[in-house]
């Protein structure tokens with residue numbers, strides 16, 4: 001549970017009034033998001049709301065039944081959430097520590113979110129993309145699978161902690177099961193688990209084991225589809241429909257919306273930041289349909 005103090009400060013952030021049409025003046029929008037807001041509409045939609053852009057390619061008759069989008073924040077809310085991820089003297093974003101077992105994890109009552117998935121699926125790259133406004137934070141990425149060997153904890157201001165996990169599957173660390181299962185089962189301040197699936201490959205047998213584990217531990221989790229820049233629109237849409245169907249029919253604890261992202265061109269990254277901020281604050285229900 002987020003502490004009442006964290007919830008209040010996040011809530012205040014979201015309640016700052018914004019006059020319609022005055023987005024850039026009402027409060028400080030980060031420079032990079034101000035640039036995003038100046039993009040032509042089509043490009044902006046592709047970058048900020050990738051599912052909405054993909055829906056345009058669907059048969060119009062099929063669209064109303066699909067409910068691909070449940071979390072649907074405004075650009076104002078996304079811009080506000082962006083500020084949580086911008087490093088400033090008052091909002092320090094930094095690497096905290098690494099751990100190979102839960103007892104070595106930082107002792108914190110701050111809410112935490114973690115990122116799990118196959119080795120090489122793009123966990124560290126996603127965190128690096130989330131931290132693009134804190135470039136001094138080093139998040140190591142590698143094309144060699146099995147690169148991240150420990151659980152790496154990063155502090156985001158005074159609000160919450162992000163955890164980069166080692167991957168499962170090829171070249172996973174030997175103590176992976178002890179380390180990750182115990183963390184997921186016992187970490188008391190864990191608010192949400194983000195399970196990353198490669199959008200090019202789809203859900204693999206190894207991913208199904210991870211999904212079963214999340215279900216068994218009754219974890220609230222969210223499926224993020226990575227590397228969407230690598231697929232054609234057709235292939236991506238096909239994968240999204242298949243995975244959405246899997247989520248709808250085979251899972252209980254999975255949030256019923258997928259989050260497609262690219263750490264390469266930042267598509268979907270701003271929306272994911274806003275989702276994380278909403279989870280931490282546990283508020284602003286108006287962003288959910």
Ligand SMILES: Nc1nc2c(ncn2[C@@H]2O[C@H](COP(=O)(O)OP(=O)(O)OP(=O)(O)O)[C@@H](O)[C@H]2O)c(=O)[nH]1
Nearest residue numbers: 119120121122123124125142143146147148167263
């Ligand atoms: N094209 C593209 N490549 C990506 C993207 N995300 C990650 N990659 C590449 O995928 C490879 C693996 O990325 P990592 O972020 O290190 O993957 P990981 O899941 O942390 O891997 P482990 O630490 O080994 O478990 C790297 O070569 C990245 O550059 C993406 O969105 N698009």
Ligand SMILES: [Mg+2]
Nearest residue numbers: 123124147148
């Ligand atoms: Mg990694």
